[in-house]
Amino acid sequence: MLTAIASGTEPDVFYVDIAYYQEWAKSGVLLPVDDLMASTGTTKDMFIPSLIDAFSTDGKVYGIAKDFNTLGLFYNKDLFDKAGVAYPTDSWTWTDMQTAAKAITDLTDPKNPVYGICVPPDAGRFPVFVLQNGGTIMNSDFTDTNLDAQQAIDAATYYTGFRADKTGATPADLGQGWQGTDFGMGQCAMVYEGGWLIPYMTSSFPGVKYGVARLPAGPAGRGNLIFTVSWSISANTKVPDAAWKVVEFLTNEASQTTVLQSGFALPTRQSLQTNDYFTTNANSAAIFNGAFDNALPFYFGPAGSDVTDQMGKALERVYLENQAVADSMKQAAQAIRDAIAALK
Amino acid sequence: MDTPKRKKTAEALTGYLFISPWLFIFLTFILFSLAYALYLSFTRYDLLTAAKWWGIDGYKRVLTDTLFLTKALPNTFKYVLVVVPIQTFVSLVLAFAMDQKLRLRRLFRTIFYLPSVTSSVVISLIFVWLFAGQGIFNQIVGSNINWLNNVTYAFYVIMGMNIFTTSGTLMLIFLSGLQDIPETLYEAARIDGADSLQIFRFITIPMLRPVIFFVVTVGMIGCFQVFDQIYVMTAGGPLDSTTTITYLIYKWAFRDTTVKMGQASALAIILTLIILGVTLLQRRLIEGSGTSNQ
Numbered sequence: 001m002l003t004a005i006a007s008g009t010e011p012d013v014f015y016v017d018i019a020y021y022q023e024w025a026k027s028g029v030l031l032p033v034d035d036l037m038a039s040t041g042t043t044k045d046m047f048i049p050s051l052i053d054a055f056s057t058d059g060k061v062y063g064i065a066k067d068f069n070t071l072g073l074f075y076n077k078d079l080f081d082k083a084g085v086a087y088p089t090d091s092w093t094w095t096d097m098q099t100a101a102k103a104i105t106d107l108t109d110p111k112n113p114v115y116g117i118c119v120p121p122d123a124g125r126f127p128v129f130v131l132q133n134g135g136t137i138m139n140s141d142f143t144d145t146n147l148d149a150q151q152a153i154d155a156a157t158y159y160t161g162f163r164a165d166k167t168g169a170t171p172a173d174l175g176q177g178w179q180g181t182d183f184g185m186g187q188c189a190m191v192y193e194g195g196w197l198i199p200y201m202t203s204s205f206p207g208v209k210y211g212v213a214r215l216p217a218g219p220a221g222r223g224n225l226i227f228t229v230s231w232s233i234s235a236n237t238k239v240p241d242a243a244w245k246v247v248e249f250l251t252n253e254a255s256q257t258t259v260l261q262s263g264f265a266l267p268t269r270q271s272l273q274t275n276d277y278f279t280t281n282a283n284s285a286a287i288f289n290g291a292f293d294n295a296l297p298f299y300f301g302p303a304g305s306d307v308t309d310q311m312g313k314a315l316e317r318v319y320l321e322n323q324a325v326a327d328s329m330k331q332a333a334q335a336i337r338d339a340i341a342a343l344k
Numbered sequence: 345m346d347t348p349k350r351k352k353t354a355e356a357l358t359g360y361l362f363i364s365p366w367l368f369i370f371l372t373f374i375l376f377s378l379a380y381a382l383y384l385s386f387t388r389y390d391l392l393t394a395a396k397w398w399g400i401d402g403y404k405r406v407l408t409d410t411l412f413l414t415k416a417l418p419n420t421f422k423y424v425l426v427v428v429p430i431q432t433f434v435s436l437v438l439a440f441a442m443d444q445k446l447r448l449r450r451l452f453r454t455i456f457y458l459p460s461v462t463s464s465v466v467i468s469l470i471f472v473w474l475f476a477g478q479g480i481f482n483q484i485v486g487s488n489i490n491w492l493n494n495v496t497y498a499f500y501v502i503m504g505m506n507i508f509t510t511s512g513t514l515m516l517i518f519l520s521g522l523q524d525i526p527e528t529l530y531e532a533a534r535i536d537g538a539d540s541l542q543i544f545r546f547i548t549i550p551m552l553r554p555v556i557f558f559v560v561t562v563g564m565i566g567c568f569q570v571f572d573q574i575y576v577m578t579a580g581g582p583l584d585s586t587t588t589i590t591y592l593i594y595k596w597a598f599r600d601t602t603v604k605m606g607q608a609s610a611l612a613i614i615l616t617l618i619i620l621g622v623t624l625l626q627r628r629l630i631e632g633s634g635t636s637n638q
Contacts, residue, residue, distance in 0.1 A: 002603060006391040023602060027392035172493035175477030304601035316583050320495050335410075342405065343602055 005029055008236065012243040013250075016063050016232045018054055018297050019304050024232075025057040031233040032060040036244035051268045054297045055230045063230025064251045067265035069194035070224045070290030071128060072212040072283070073097075079104055079114060079189035088190075088213035094132070094158060097190070097216045101167040104189045118179035118188035119159055119168040121315035123308035124225070124298065125192045128215060129155040131223025131294060137311070142301025143340065147311065148333035155218070157325045160318045170319060184208055194227060195287045198263035212283035215290065224295035228268075260284070266291075306339035385609035390602055402610035412611070415584040416592040419499065423588060424567040427503050432559055435511040436552075439518030440544065453519075460512035468576035471505045495585045498578050502586060505573060510566065514559050521555030522548065561626045568619050589615050 004010040005024075016024055024030055037043065044052045044061065051065040075088055083104040088096070101116025119125075127137050135151025138144070146152060162168025171179045174187045180197050182188040184205035191197070192215065201208060215224055231250050233243045249255065256267035260277055266288045267275070278285040300307035314332035317323040323331075360367070385402055389395035406412055442453050459467060474481050475491035482488060491497045525548065533543050549556075571590040574580060580587035580595065587595075589611060597608035 002391045002598070019601060023390075024392065027390075029392055170493075172490055173477065175479070175490070302602045305599055306601075313583055316581070320493070320582055338410070342604075 005234075010234050010236070012234055012237040012239060013231060013246050014234070015066070016055070016230045018226075018228050018230075018299050021055055021063070021230065022057065022299065023302055025055075025062045028235055030062040031235045031237060031240060031243075032062055033064070033233060033244065033247070034061055036233075036240060037061065039241070040244070040248055042248060046270055047268050048270060048273075048291065050226070050291065050295070050297075051228060054226070054228060054299075055232070063232035064247055065228045065268040066231050066251055067256065067259050068226055068228035068268060068291065069196065069265050070226055070287055070293075070295055071125065071192045071194055071215060072287040072290060073215055074183055074191050074193050074197055074210055074212050076183065076186060076189045077209040077211060079186060083189075087211060088216070090214045092213065092216040094216055094218050098162075098167070101162060101190065102165075105167045107166065112187075113169070113174070114186060115169040115174075115188050116167040117162050117190040118171060118174075118182050119162045120170050120172075120179055121312045121319060123311035124227075126156070126159055126311055126315060127296075128192065128223045128225055129159050129218065131296065132215070132218025132220060133158075133223075134218075134220030137307065138300050142303075145307065145333050145336040145340075147314070147336065148330045151220070153326050153329050156314065156318070156329055158218075160315060160325060163319060183210070195263060195265050195284060198283060202263070210283075212286040214286055215293065222293035224290040224293045226291060226295045226297045228297065301340070302343055303336065303339040307336050310335045310339075381609045381612055384606055385613045387606045389605040391605055392603075395606065398606070402606045403614070405607050406611045406614060411584065411587065412589075412592060415587045416589045419586065420568060420570075420588045423499070423503060423570060424564055426500075427506050427567050428560060428563045430503075431507045431511050431514060431563055432556065434507060435514035435559065436518050436556070438511060438515040439522055440548065442515065442519055443522045453515075456515055457512040459509040462509070464509065464572045465576050467505060467509055468573045471501065472577055475501050492578055493582050495583050498582060499586045502570075502573050502577055505577075506567070506570065510563065514563065517559055517562075518552065518555060521552050525551045557626060557629065561623055564622060564626070565619055568615065568622075589618075 001010070001014065010029075016030065047065065048068075051068060052061060055061060055063040055065060073088055073092075077087065080087055080100075083106075085100045085103045088100070097117070104114065104116040106114040130137060130147075130152045133151045133155040135149055135155060136146050137152070139146060163170065163173075169182075169188065171177060171182050174182050176182050176185075176187070179188060179191045180193060180200050181204075183191045183193070183197070184201060186208070198212075201210065215222070231247045233240060233247060237243050251268065253267075253269055253271060256269055256272055257275070257277075259265050260267050260272065260275065263281070263284055266284065267273075273288075278288060310332040313335075314328045317328040317331070318325055384395060386397060386399055387395040388398045388402070438456055442449055442456070446452065472492060473479055476482075477488075477490045477493075479491075481491070489497065491501050529547050529551070530543060533547055538546070569590055570588055571594065574586050574588060574591050575594065578586045580591045593608045593611050593615070596604040596611070
């Protein structure tokens with residue numbers, strides 16, 4: 001996509017990942033769609049406000065979020081039943097999760113270990129713990145990181161603690177590429193994942209009984225991440241009206257209902273928030289409601305890939321090299337500051 | 345009526361016509377790309393906005409970059425220093441074995457050559473499975489190591505795989521070199537009472553010298569450019585333990601949220617210079633050794 005933009009051969013309409021949106025909008029790659037929205041009577045308040053904001057810069061809208069996802073606590077009902085542990089509830093806290101992970105972990109058969117929770121060194125999961133501990137990953141204008149603040153260090157201590165006391169493991173420990181497979185195979189009783197795990201479970205592990213609960217609250221309360229992609233229009237398009245019609249169609253109620261019913265992702269239209277699907281599908285509802293739990297867009301500034309890399313590495317150093325958590329987080333923060341400085 | 349001069353021009357024209365497909369590809373996809381990369385290496389370019397000239401700042405950034413200095417550069421040299429000698433030795437031994445009058449040697453030659461004609465991505469995936477936590481390798485050896493997620497071992501697994509895949513091609517080159525050695529030399533040695541180890545040491549190896557140098561040079565260039573296996577197997581991890589120069593180029597040029605195309609091009613030029621330097625050194629060694637075919 002980047003090379004297409006660089007050579008001026010990008011399509012009229014394309015996806016923009018939230019992780020890249022700001023840079024693209026500021027570089028003039030995207031067309032503001034406010035006027036086009038007005039031309040068809042589409043208004044901002046038809047969509048979830050935080051998702052309109054996510055794709056707005058300087059008061060202009062540069063894309064319509066096609067759908068979104070947050071994280072939910074997926075739990076394997078059979079493993080909970082086997083260990084005699086009650087299923088997670090909306091009022092669960094970090095401590096409840098620790099207790100449950102300890103009770104469920106069963107390492108008696110070294111060939112088929114069962115861990116309470118999967119704790120991958122993954123920047124798409126770990127930040128929610130920082131938020132739930134009252135911290136942030138970056139400052140508000142993304143010019144500095146707060147990963148070496150005490151809230152983030154304590155969150156990392158909690159997160160890596162599962163593996164340290166052998167009630168949690170990483171997908172790599174268990175020989176898998178991602179924790180969805182561990183969850184499906186019953187190697188991990190709990191995983192933090194998004195709605196995309198639902199169709200995967202249906203197709204690859206149809207026999208596994210599982211539920212999705214709200215993410216447990218941390219010492220400072222709630223926190224979640226929003227993953228989303230917009231449909232945006234190229235600033236170079238020769239047919240803005242036709243392009244808008246495509247965007248409008250792709251984000252209309254009928255299109256979004258199709259996505260919703262697959263379980264894969266959630267609709268951004270306000271009118272679908274009360275869709276019957278949610279009353280009959282508690283799992284999707286749990287992930288949908290995550291958007292209202294102090295959820296931040298998955299965007300960490302112009303050095304975003306370095307921020308996510310360094311978060312992963314901070315956890316990996318603790319896992320693989322037994323580095324002290326605080327040192328590792330400080331090292332990551334320094335690397336991020338260097339990366340930000342290199343942008344100037 | 346054709347004058348000699350006109351005839352010569354016509355001949356040259358025909359010549360160019362014959363090489364034109366290659367010339368076209370060379371000019372557009374190699375020479376132009378090279379020149380453009382050279383230009384980009386002196387600019388700051390994020391792909392979204394126009395490239396800005398910033399002289400040698402990109403080179404300065406590369407040469408002071410921590411990831412380059414502490415991981416990519418040493419890793420690349422480590423890779424070359426481990427893989428090149430071993431793959432040269434292994435392929436030489438294989439070629440020597442395949443040159444004997446063994447039963448089924450054609451079958452063995454094909455088997456040893458197979459990894460070289462298989463896609464590197466496919467081989468990489470096979471090795472990912474072989475060396476997974478519950479992979480076949482662990483089950484055979486009885487170990488419980490997560491090879492590719494281990495800071496110490498991951499790089500050696502990739503090295504081992506590269507030796508496995510390239511040895512076949514190099515074996516073929518050695519084989520043709522071995523068959524070029526006149527039978528009379530062996531015969532004379534045998535008459536003088538040399539055993540097979542002595543023949544190998546004092547006849548085969550010296551006669552193969554130009555071929556050995558060729559294999560080492562080609563192998564070295566290949567190792568400096570290792571990328572796809574690392575991209576597929578470890579993506580430079582864990583903890584940058586398998587990050588090489590080419591992987592760092594890829595990271596800067598395509599993976600970073602803010603693309604650093606200029607800096608990536610500068611590193612690509614630096615890598616070219618490193619390879620050029622090493623190759624020139626090799627060339628001097630070949631000519632200096634006095635066994636060159638030239």
